[in-house]
Amino acid sequence: MTETKSNTALKILTGILAVALIALGIYTVKFYNEEKENKAILQKEKAVIEDELNDLIVKYDEAIATNEVMDQDLVDARQRIAVLLDSVKDSEANLVLISRYRREIGALKSEKDRLFRVVDSLSNQNRLLATTIDSTNMVLAQRTRMSDSLQVTNQSLSTKVDRAAQLKVTGLKGEGVIVRNNGKLVTNNRTRRIDQIRTCFTITENALSQAGEKEMFVQVYNPENELVGDQLAVQHDGGVMVYSAASKIFYENEELDVCILSNTDREKLMEGTYKVYVYAGNQLIGTSSFALR
Template sequence: MVTEESNKNKDSNKALKILAGVLAVALIALAIYTISFYNEEKENQQILQTEKASIENELNDLIIKYDDAIEENEVLDQNMIEARERITRLLDSVKDNEANIALIARFRREIGNLRAEKDRLFRVVDSLSAQNQLLATSLDSTSTQLEERTRISDSLQETNQSLANKVNRASRLQITSLRGEGVIVRNSGKIVENDRTRRVDQIRVCFTISGNDLAEPGEKDLYVQVYNPENELVGDKIAVQHQGGVMVYSATSKVFYENEELDVCILANASEDKLLEGSYKVYVYSGPYLIGTSNFSLR
């Protein structure tokens, strides 16, 4: 009986040793697996973080490209600005979320879509830029042609104006044989020349209008200014409004001109206090234009 009980105890101890060995092996295996799983998980997390950083860099690169394109291109599509804003929002989302396989996969898909959209938009912008450059070149050419035509037109206008001025000057009345003299007007109407100031009562200005086929025929307004030795106006001081302002004359007369020579005499009243010994100046005008000057003397 003692021997049988002893054998049973031996078998039980042996079984316990085997079980303890199995448990020890299991614990060792579990420890190895745990360590391996931890290392693998840590490695996977590092890969995810690296992938997340790579995504952030790619998004930043896309934003820079959009910024450069928006700054350089005058012709902008609203789609480019909206695309840049979507990239910025996605970058903020990447930064705010912990990296995991599902998020990384989604972010990668969105980056792929954004890159495809960027390529399409940039092709559109390049096309518009090329069209604008072509248009600018065309406008430059048109502007150059317009400037040349304007220059020619200005030159022709100056030439025409010069010709018009010459024709205008040539068409004005011209006079010869201009002379001024003191006269006495008799009661009978007879006019007697006199160069003594004490006896003169009027100044007579006589001249001949030359024939001129370029002048317009018809009634002409003629004006005379007579200045005494003290440069005082002698006569009735007739004020006439011209385009350039008011002129004051000694006397005025109307004549009918038919493009042929015409002798004209105009009388200017002379008050006694204006008649002085010395040299007098005479100016004759056709309208506002001076057409002759002369001098005469009174004793």
């Protein structure tokens, strides 16, 4: 009887173990399949991340090839993407790394959008500056007496980007004036009566410009392209520039009306069209013309 019970218990135990083994096998197979599926998903996600990084690199390469502005910023950003791409390729795909790479890609895309907006803005300003320089070159070609110094300035202007913080002027105009005994200035366009030439303009509001004292210069050229004024020679980084007059102003990032008077030489005053150029330091920021009789 005891032996019969033992056999029965052994059979039950064997059955339980068999069921447990079957359940364990099923769980193992299921776990293996799930693990395999998860790895496949992670590998697919890793491939997607690599494609996105490669796409970012291609876009940066195109931007670097077609833009001369902010080249170093673009190159640095591209290098960070390349380093991240190498890290992704060398890493075994797992959920933690994939999540981190996703966050880094989001940050890189935001940086790309910001940089590209800045590049587009600066490129547009650069094209505008190039148009201004082309117009200026036609005048510069006629100034044989100042060709060396003006060529240096022109080359400097042609290679610089018109930064967003550069001062800008509106309402630029030149005119002849008579100086009364009481100091009052009266506008006049007859060369025989003019005492000085007045150049007036408004410096526009610009929160990005550095506030403080600014040195402004004016060049006035008569119809024969002779410089009218005090012949002020000023040494800049790019060379010596000669101006008709100069004035120091204090700029506080708000609109500022400015007028600069240039002395006249009767021998250089003649009927015709005069050209006026306004500089902030050695940067050309405005040009205009006016006529005298």
